[in-house]
Amino acid sequence: MEKTIGNQLSEITSKIKRLKTRNSRLEAENEELRKSVFNYLQMLDAQKKETEKASLSMQHEMLGQSLSGDKKVLMKEMDKYILMIDKCIAAINAKM
Numbered sequence: 698m699e700k701t702i703g704n705q706l707s708e709i710t711s712k713i714k715r716l717k718t719r720n721s722r723l724e725a726e727n728e729e730l731r732k733s734v735f736n737y738l739q740m741l742d743a744q745k746k747e748t749e750k751a752s753l754s755m756q757h758e759m760l761g762q763s764l765s766g767d768k769k770v771l772m773k774e775m776d777k778y779i780l781m782i783d784k785c786i787a788a789i790n791a792k793m
Contacts, residue, residue: 700708
């Protein structure tokens, strides 16, 4: 049985309507996904900045602790030299 031109046109029109509906749905889904990706990228960027800030803060803290430790070592060495100088002065005074 041959399809009549009217039936074929009807089928084509039906397919076109389904394709338009599908296209509209896909465009809406695509837009939703774009927004989702954009939001995800914004969150990722914010987390990256927060991580960099925390890392920098941690580096500053470690540097501060390192300098504090170095300062203590230097103070001990200075105390040793001062003690040695005092002993030398005392020895010089004792000989005079």
